[in-house]
Amino acid sequence: MGLIGISVFALLTVVLGGALGWTERRLRPTGARLIDAIDLLLPQTQCERCGHPGCRPYAEAVAGGAAMNRCPPGGSTTIVALASLLNRPIVPLDPDLRPMDPFAVALIDESRCIGCALCLPACPVDAIAGAAGHMHTVIARHCTGCELCIPACPVDCIAMVAGERQAADLARRATADAAHAADARRRYDAHRRRAAAQALAAEERRQQRQARLSARRSWDDA
Amino acid sequence: MVDAFPLLIGAVLANNFVLTQFLGVCPLFGAGSRLDNAWALALATAFVLTLSAAASHLIERFVLLPLDLEYLRLVAFIVLIAGLVQGVTFAIRAIDPVLHQVLGIYLPLITTNCAVLGVALLASNRHLSLFATILYALGAAFGFTLVITMFAALRERLDEQRVPAPFRGAPIQLVTAGLMSLAFMGFKGIGG
Numbered sequence: 210m211g212l213i214g215i216s217v218f219a220l221l222t223v224v225l226g227g228a229l230g231w232t233e234r235r236l237r238p239t240g241a242r243l244i245d246a247i248d249l250l251l252p253q254t255q256c257e258r259c260g261h262p263g264c265r266p267y268a269e270a271v272a273g274g275a276a277m278n279r280c281p282p283g284g285s286t287t288i289v290a291l292a293s294l295l296n297r298p299i300v301p302l303d304p305d306l307r308p309m310d311p312f313a314v315a316l317i318d319e320s321r322c323i324g325c326a327l328c329l330p331a332c333p334v335d336a337i338a339g340a341a342g343h344m345h346t347v348i349a350r351h352c353t354g355c356e357l358c359i360p361a362c363p364v365d366c367i368a369m370v371a372g373e374r375q376a377a378d379l380a381r382r383a384t385a386d387a388a389h390a391a392d393a394r395r396r397y398d399a400h401r402r403r404a405a406a407q408a409l410a411a412e413e414r415r416q417q418r419q420a421r422l423s424a425r426r427s428w429d430d431a
Numbered sequence: 432m433v434d435a436f437p438l439l440i441g442a443v444l445a446n447n448f449v450l451t452q453f454l455g456v457c458p459l460f461g462a463g464s465r466l467d468n469a470w471a472l473a474l475a476t477a478f479v480l481t482l483s484a485a486a487s488h489l490i491e492r493f494v495l496l497p498l499d500l501e502y503l504r505l506v507a508f509i510v511l512i513a514g515l516v517q518g519v520t521f522a523i524r525a526i527d528p529v530l531h532q533v534l535g536i537y538l539p540l541i542t543t544n545c546a547v548l549g550v551a552l553l554a555s556n557r558h559l560s561l562f563a564t565i566l567y568a569l570g571a572a573f574g575f576t577l578v579i580t581m582f583a584a585l586r587e588r589l590d591e592q593r594v595p596a597p598f599r600g601a602p603i604q605l606v607t608a609g610l611m612s613l614a615f616m617g618f619k620g621i622g623g
Contacts, residue, residue: 214500221490221507225514232518236525246528 442570455546469583
């Protein structure tokens with residue numbers, strides 16, 4: 210009587226476990242879905258600490274088998290989440306990478322800014338407002354704290370300061386971070402689209418100039 | 432054998448699981464004050480609820496009853512529900528990773544949703560047929576979805592209101608749920 214109960218129950222759990230394992234393997238995200246899923250777990254600082262030009266390219270590399278412990282702003286949270294998504298063992302953060310405070314934002318010392326506009330293309334999320342010859346400023350709400358603008362500045366007038374997000378209390382921080390990451394992802398995509406469009410336009414102009422030059426040369430030759 | 436229509440309507444309104452039987456109240460407050468999140472969670476729960484009621488019925492009729500193992504009913508149902516929830520979690524992760532991340536902790540919590548186990552057990556107690564069980568579960572699922580989304584919509588509005596300080600947060604939500612419950616009690620007498 211008891212034996213039947215135990216064996217039936219054991220059979221039930223084994224069958225269920227087997228079915229679940231099969232479902233897990235069948236439904237594990239692959240391809241573009243997997244890249245999306247990895248990208249969602251990354252902090253979207255676009256800081257390039259991992260050696261890739263942004264979070265999305267890093268997600269593509271991880272989906273292709275690259276190491277998943279190369280995200281300093283994400284830290285252990287990101288590694289644990291990625292390990293469970295990818296079924297890989299948990300490994301510590303790569304110690305060779307430069308650490309980063311994800312709650313700091315860049316601040317331009319406006320009295321020293323010369324308006325050179327060199328920091329504008331360096332910002333991966335277009336969080337710096339300004340134009341050539343005019344003073345620039347960082348829109349703190351959009352800044353991800355990636356520090357990529359700091360080496361771009363020829364007069365070293367950009368410094369990292371504790372951001373306003375630091376003040377958010379712990380309960381609100383999680384949702385605030387999710388919203389901030391979504392905003393950073395959107396702005397990074399826009400930045401990349403615009404950079405690609407500008408590169409394309411520059412290439413077209415170069416070809417037209419080339420065509421004009423060769424036309425003039427053949428005119429001169431004739 | 433209970434008539435199909437009163438059974439369905441009764442499970443949606445008169446015997447609404449959340450507001451008149453007080454099963455599955457935790458997701459009512461846990462689903463957050465965003466209508467779209469609540470909608471997704473309610474749909475996932477409704478799906479699990481219907482599926483688990485049907486699966487529990489089959490397990491009971493074809494495995495537990497013939498082998499005289501009715502005392503295993505409770506624990507077998509719980510294991511079944513846990514497995515189904517995990518399967519649904521995998522499915523959501525595959526279909527919509529964003530939704531999977533948004534729902535996060537609330538997905539595994541469907542396992543401990545008392546309404547899911549409650550429907551399976553109540554259907555079994557009432558000795559419903561498979562068809563009636565599915566109908567009953569569909570009614571319960573619809574009622575659950577209705578209440579969760581209505582409550583989330585109310586909470587969205589509550590967030591905009593100037594609530595007196597002592598009532599802010601959980602107290603005003605409990606009062607709101609109580610008033611909704613009163614309204615649903617008014618359906619008593621409709622359906623079976």
